[in-house]
Amino acid sequence: MAERAGIWEQGAEMASKSPRDPRQAARLLEPGPVVLVTAQFRSQPNVMTAAWVMPLSLDPPRVGVAIHPSRFTHELVTRGELFVLNLPTLDLLEAVHRCGIVSGRDVDKFVQAGLHPADALEIDVPIIEECVAHIECGLAERLSLGDHDLFVGDVLAVSADDELFTDRWQIADDSPLIHHVALDLYAGLSRPYTARLEREEGEES
Ligand SMILES: Cc1cc2nc3c(=O)[nH]c(=O)nc-3n(C[C@H](O)[C@H](O)[C@H](O)COP(=O)(O)O)c2cc1C
DSSP: OOOOOHHHHHHHHHOOOOOOOTTHHHHHHOOSBOEEEEEEETTEEEEEEEOOEEEEETTTTEEEEEEOTTSHHHHHHHHHOEEEEEEOBGGGHHHHHHTTTSOTTTSOHHHHHTOOEEOOSSSSSOEETTSSEEEEEEEEEEEEOSSSEEEEEEEEEEEEOTTTBSSSBOOSSOOOBOEEEETTEEEOOOOOOOOOOOOOTTOOO
16 A cells, blocks of 8 residues: 555545536646647747647557647647657746747747757657657647647657656656646656555466
């Protein structure tokens, strides 16, 4: 049994739950790592913060990002059919927030946020030099599912920091990845837990 602490323990003991607005489903699932999406069309690159990002398939490797049609990035990915999910760390928090509240239609966010474009491995869309990992994608499909569209990407190349990511994130006492909680509130993962199941009698190892 994992050790429980603080507000989590109190919440579990009180076990009081109330019905919520269905829109809260997204908020409940939200604390995955935040990414910076880069896209480009006709030599105009842009960067946008996104929290609604998900793995969709291992074989073929595919990921998805939900993007509202009002975003400049929506237009760039639709036209250019390529995008990169760049993984930022907590030292980039200010840049991450800035890229999530201003539009590339109005400003050059690379300049304003102090981010540097660099060549990707496979595609003609810049990666962000300051980020620790990059998932380069070709647009496989765009699905209209509600007020956001799901951009499904075929993963064409992946690069990642060798110390922070081996075959998984090296999370010791904390994680440098950024998780979005709400509005301007972000969090880091404070510690990892390993799930250990007791072996049933007769079960093979
Ligand atoms: C933490 C955070 C997460 C966000 N996640 C998303 C997202 O998943 N999808 C989306 O369409 N917009 C998301 N946004 C909003 C866009 O980043 C924002 O509208 C941005 O200004 C769009 O930039 P663009 O017009 O240059 O594409 C998020 C904003 C923040 C601050």
